[in-house]
Amino acid sequence: MLKAGAAEKTREETAGGSDEDLVARIAAGDERAFRDFAERYTGLIFSVAWRMSRSRAAAEDIVQETLLRLWQKAGDYDVKRGASVKTWLCRIATNLCIDEKRKGGREYGGELPETADPSEGAQKTMETKETGEIVGRVMQELPERQRSALILFHYEGMSVKEIAEVLQTTPKGAERLLDRSRQALRRGLEVYKGVL
Amino acid sequence: MMDVKQLEKIMSVYGADMARWPEEMRGPARALLADSQAARNLYKQAEALDHALDAFTPPPLPAGLAVRAANESLMRARTMKKKPGFALPKFSFGAKGFWMPAGGLVAVTAAIVLIFATSHQPKTVPTQDVAEVDSLVQTVDQQANAEERDIKDMDDMIAMLDSTQPSPPQQANPDGGATSDEMMKTLFDDNNGQDDDSWLQKL
16 A cells, blocks of 8 residues: 655656656645646546546546545555556546446436437438447447446557456456447447448 | 457457457467458458447547546545534544444444334234134134033933932932932943933933
């Protein structure tokens, strides 16, 4: 576990420091380090949360909630466990997204226009934006862990091992999640002939 | 040598981008793709799925979100620290000072609730049990009535015997005749399975 004691480092060191350094400083109550960390990772958290929820407001809330957890739990981060700060952060954000979805407290995907009858999709070529909307909608139908695995792998470039750490499963388990998510996504998109 | 099924499985997990595949699978996969049209068709499908996924892009990051989120998180953290919502009396049990008495309080409350709940349960008896008890009571009543009738019959019989033998029932008959008790004994001993009239004739 990281101990408080790095707070006396200079601001320059913090800005250019490793993730682990920043987390150590945050654990020591260094607000400057926390702000630097937020600058570094807000984009990642936002994109994961938005793809999980398809809602800008929900994604912004998840960013804030994740940062709050980071501030409160930075002392729990243990570099010796082998998980990188990035995977640790993604685990927090992903769990928050899943919890939020399970609680049903938020309207997901409400910002997207409803598509017409899917069969109409067969009549025309989908533009990229429409394709993205359809993919997003179909992804919402996937179980949370499958969706998380696919988002982390395809969009965030995480390895199977990292995904396993985020989702607290084995690499084989992560592979199964990816396998099922792609199969389900393919089945879901086959309805929209213009997409695949 | 990789087969088409194996290739399909790999692409289902890792997608079409070979750079994401385990390194040892890339060579055999390339060889298969060079040889097999079916493999190439599957690969095109995997590519199409990847392209569709690429189209699902998030909106631009809201301006100032990092600063805003950091500020609000810090503010919330401070508020949570100061919040007097849990301003229970401080107990001096060291670092775990709050949880020990709180745990005890919760346990006592749970025990009280449990006792209250069990003592106030409605005393309902299953319908089937009620019927069985009723039936049992009825049977006992019938048996009691039958016994009562038997006693009454016996009393009547004794009364009738007494009326035909006016001498004191407990004394020996000076004529050498039987007392009422002896007669009763004789009567019951001799009356085994005989008609009701026969014992009357003996009298």
